[in-house]
Amino acid sequence: MDSLITAAAQALAKGDVLGALKRVALRDDAPALALRGIAMAQLGDFDRAKTLLKKAARAFGPREAVARARCIVAEAEVALVSRDLTWPAKALDAARATLEQHGDRLNAAHARYLEVRRLLLIGRLDEAERKLADLDPAPFPPASRAAHELVVAGIAMRRVRAKAARAALARAEHAAREAGIPALTAEVESAFAVLNTPAARLVAHGKEQLLLLEEVETLLGSGALIVDGCRHVVRDARTVVSLTSRPVLFALALALGISAGVSIAALALLTVPMPMGIAQTVWRAL
Secondary structure (H helix, E strand, C coil): CCHHHHHHHHHHHCCCHHHHHHHHCCCCCHHHHHHHHHHHHHCCCHHHHHHHHHHHHHHCCCCCHHHHHHHHHHHHHHHHHCCCCCCCHHHHHHHHHHHHHCCCHHHHHHHHHHHHHHHHHCCCHHHHHHHHHCCCCCCCCHHHHHHHHHHHHHHHHHCCCHHHHHHHHHHHHHHHHHHCCHHHHHHHHHHHHHHCCCCEEEEECCEEEEECHHHHHHHHCCCCEEEECCCCEEECCCCEEECCCCHHHHHHHHHHHHHCCCCEEEEEECCCCCCCCCCCCHHHHC
């Protein structure tokens, strides 16, 4: 790897996207294309990033399987950050296997994190948790540990476990500051802001009240009879009855819940954003 490529990669590792581009903007060799692609992703130009990463993957020779796999991981991350779920998951899995076979544990783990984040986006929480349990972030550098804790927090938010989410984000914040990457620190701060934003609307006693995620967690653990407008279930301390396949019956239960007495609440969960992480493959790729 020549000195300009090394310097560009180091600049990206520090969050200096423009500094990296100054070194490789006019180059079309494979490593430069990869760095330019991920720099574009960090600047938010996802279409250009995808084009450059595809060109980089094609430009690497047949003996450069690891470099091609890293480009595929970066391309998958760009697709994920831009919420493009049509990107082939099998390609990411194959790239991860290649990285593991060649001893690139860090990038292989990052590919696994991308798999988990994709599962979160499509609502497959159980599978996401199983895959995440196989990863130990302890030996990884701070940026990777921050990414791990962001995923942990994302799962906790989807599970309405606000305390667990806040603890994970505190660990992510510490790791992000240790990494010294401003964009990563900003991502953690954005995720913290989610916990301070109303996540649900409670209708009880004829009144409406916005609830934070912690308050939703407390309500769900209170044992009260709840009509849950997010999951389309009716629950109390002992029983959960799903009405997801019976919309008319759920609408009736919801109407009754809103008009009923003090022990019944109607809960309509608002959007709970999940911290997804910025495009950061390059920090571990080149």
